[in-house]
Amino acid sequence: MFEKFPEPSDPPKFQALQPDDLVTRIADQVVRAIGDGRLRPGEKVAEAKLARELGTSRAPAREALRLLESQGLIVSHPRRGFFVHAYDSKEMHDIYDLRECLEIHAARLALKRMTDADLARLEAQIETLHRLGRAGAAQEQVVEDYAFHRMLCELGGNGQILRIFDQLATQLRAGIAIVGRLYDDPAKIAATHDPLIAAIRARDGDRLEAELREHLEDAREHVVALYLAASVA
Amino acid sequence: MFEKFPEPSDPPKFQALQPDDLVTRIADQVVRAIGDGRLRPGEKVAEAKLARELGTSRAPAREALRLLESQGLIVSHPRRGFFVHAYDSKEMHDIYDLRECLEIHAARLALKRMTDADLARLEAQIETLHRLGRAGAAQEQVVEDYAFHRMLCELGGNGQILRIFDQLATQLRAGIAIVGRLYDDPAKIAATHDPLIAAIRARDGDRLEAELREHLEDAREHVVALYLAASVA
DNA sequence: AAAAAAGAAACTGTCGACAGTTGATTTGTC
DNA sequence: GACAAATCAACTGTCGACAGTTTCTTTTTT
Helix, strand or coil: CCCCCCCCCCCCCCCCCCCCCHHHHHHHHHHHHHHCCCCCCCCEECHHHHHHHHCCCHHHHHHHHHHHHHCCCEEEECCCEEEECCCCHHHHHHHHHHHHHHHHHHHHHHHHHCCHHHHHHHHHHHHHHHHHHHHCCHHHHHHHHHHHHHHHHHHHCCHHHHHHHHHHHHHHHHHHHHHHHHCCCHHHHHHCCHHHHHHHHCCCHHHHHHHHHHHHHHHHHHHHHHHHHHHHC | CCCCCCCCCCCCCCCCCCCCCHHHHHHHHHHHHHHCCCCCCCCEECHHHHHHHHCCCHHHHHHHHHHHHHCCCEEEECCCEEEECCCCHHHHHHHHHHHHHHHHHHHHHHHHHCCHHHHHHHHHHHHHHHHHHHHCCHHHHHHHHHHHHHHHHHHHCCHHHHHHHHHHHHHHHHHHHHHHHHCCCHHHHHHCCHHHHHHHHCCCHHHHHHHHHHHHHHHHHHHHHHHHHHHHC
């Protein structure tokens, strides 16, 4: 009946998906693609092509890209399209700088509001981290690591801070995914959280701040270095 | 030729605009409408109606609403539409809490990086504030007040912080517009910035932090009270 | 007269289309 | 052989349409 269109020159980077909740799922696909390197920093993400590969129309694809843009992971140039944000070293440091500022603030708030049940949840989360560490499940560990920090922000009780934290997390997810593949010693990662939980248990704000600052500085070094390495590679 | 459609029950809240850069301008119209009370907190903003009133298609209207959603000014419920975010007292405090945290951090960074030219720009801005205060131009003063604080964040040099500041500003703009109409003494507003600029001139981070904290606490009280009053009225 | 059911209006999610742009490719010129 | 002009494919911004839902209104029932 119809002639097939000529094969696109590059192989498709995405596979099709069903409707409803399209936007979220498209966005997720894109984040994933960035995280595992199918899309590299600076690369163009044409909404037309994206939609075609996913088997949807352009509307939800565009919306998904705008969503990621609002989180900083994608940048757009009018009439020119969307591109994977190519963070430079300065920007990565900015993100961590902001995160440190936010997370420390939230953590202090959390200390004041925390119930014993909350504390137990945090401890359980750290335990999970250790378990995954022993199992060498680096990929899952990254997810649970993130969940721990998010929990801390959530316990702070400030919805706006949580909102921003999630934005930052999306931006970091690309880098984090890379880090997940490259982390040498998962057991060590888990251990770096022990001082945090100790400070929390002691309900010592100043100590928690200091530990958190150090913890995040380490993460910053790690992620920045690896992200930049991946950008160049 | 064609029968006109029956008049919409409520009078239109927007007037038409020309294409190109549509999204930004639609978003701006909506923010304005919220700011001056044509749209009240909690009210529905149907993309279909919005588009009709502005004489555009639904695509850019929807995109504008999503933009505002990403900044927190609009909330959406799937298949149900967009609504003006009806902040409660807790949320307003959260916003200011976050702002305080961010702006103080940025201001400290700014102190370290500031050149004499930067300082002069800040001083000029404060001078403008005083001038508008003497002229009793409350509305313009609000704009310049905001510009001063944004400048401070910008001088901090962290692009991410500036990005978030702008998001917060959009959320506050509704409240700020109301405040602009209700501020009793514009001259006083200008004066509250003098301690800030003094601390900046002295390049005293701790002092600036203290002054800024107090300054923002005042603003918080003011805005929260007036926003809530306007929500109920 | 209040509650439930049925019907109508309006709106959202998604789609495909078209005009005008942009970036890449080819052709033509010095 | 390098460079400018012309050509072309692909893409963006915007639009109108349709199907399925939600919301409002009217009608029916108890």
